Amino acid sequence: MSAEAEPLEAMPAYVTELFGDRTALAQRYAGHLATTGVEWGLIGPREVPRIWTRHILNCAVLAELLEAGDEVGDIGSGAGLPGLALALARPDVSFVLVEIMERRVEWLQMVVDDLGVENVRIVRARVEELVDEEMFTVVTARAVKSLSTLIEWTVPVLAPEGRILAIKGERAPEEAEKAAKLIRKRRLEGPVFHRLGSEHLDVPTTVVELRRR
Numbered sequence: 001m002s003a004e005a006e007p008l009e010a011m012p013a014y015v016t017e018l019f020g021d022r023t024a025l026a027q028r029y030a031g032h033l034a035t036t037g038v039e040w041g042l043i044g045p046r047e048v049p050r051i052w053t054r055h056i057l058n059c060a061v062l063a064e065l066l067e068a069g070d071e072v073g074d075i076g077s078g079a080g081l082p083g084l085a086l087a088l089a090r091p092d093v094s095f096v097l098v099e100i101m102e103r104r105v106e107w108l109q110m111v112v113d114d115l116g117v118e119n120v121r122i123v124r125a126r127v128e129e130l131v132d133e134e135m136f137t138v139v140t141a142r143a144v145k146s147l148s149t150l151i152e153w154t155v156p157v158l159a160p161e162g163r164i165l166a167i168k169g170e171r172a173p174e175e176a177e178k179a180a181k182l183i184r185k186r187r188l189e190g191p192v193f194h195r196l197g198s199e200h201l202d203v204p205t206t207v208v209e210l211r212r213r
């Protein structure tokens with residue numbers, strides 16, 4: 001079966017709850033993921049029938065953890081997950097999508113331009129290279145390295161009191177346990193585990209939160 005033949009998942013009702021008057025933009029983003037996202041190799045064709053639940057909603061549920069005025073750095077954003085999904089859900093928060101791969105950055109810029117969202121900036125860089133250039137009140141990441149690596153990479157760009165919100169699977173407590181020494185060494189509070197979207201998603205999103213003291 002060709003990539004184009006995969007049917008896009010029907011939009012769940014929960015989308016309007018999370019995106020409000022930006023629901024049409026979220027639909028347009030889903031359309032990009034299912035077409036050019038697949039063609040450009042940012043997302044596998046098998047993900048198209050679960051674009052909403054496993055990707056956009058899995059990420060957008062973090063919206064409730066953000067505060068108005070936050071400056072969020074989404075590390076290893078790939079196809080904008082979770083950063084762009086969150087930017088659509090939270091127009092009162094600023095986002096920087098940090099991604100190293102040129103083609104992914106090009107795709108992200110094309111999609112952000114098309115959607116016309118103004119609370120998003122895209123930076124092509126390794127996050128480790130952004131020390132002294134960027135400072136975030138929140139760092140988000142999904143499917144980017146281990147929690148330990150994420151801590152090493154992102155504490156230098158985290159504001160005092162800033163938070164790391166890492167989307168992790170069921171093994172989140174294990175990962176946090178492995179990182180326990182580093183969490184203390186880098187003077188982080190936590191971990192706090194969040195289970196989000198459990199009323200609406202078959203697989204709720206597990207988030208590990210760490211706060212810089």
Ligand SMILES: C[S@@+](CC[C@H](N)C(=O)[O-])C[C@H]1O[C@@H](n2cnc3c(N)ncnc32)[C@H](O)[C@@H]1O
Binds near residue numbers: 081100101125
């Ligand atoms: C497995 S993908 C996950 C993409 C997206 N977060 C998601 O959940 O679909 C990991 C992404 O991190 C990017 N990446 C890896 N190391 C990075 C670094 N040091 N700085 C910025 N981005 C990085 C890769 O290019 C890739 O797009």
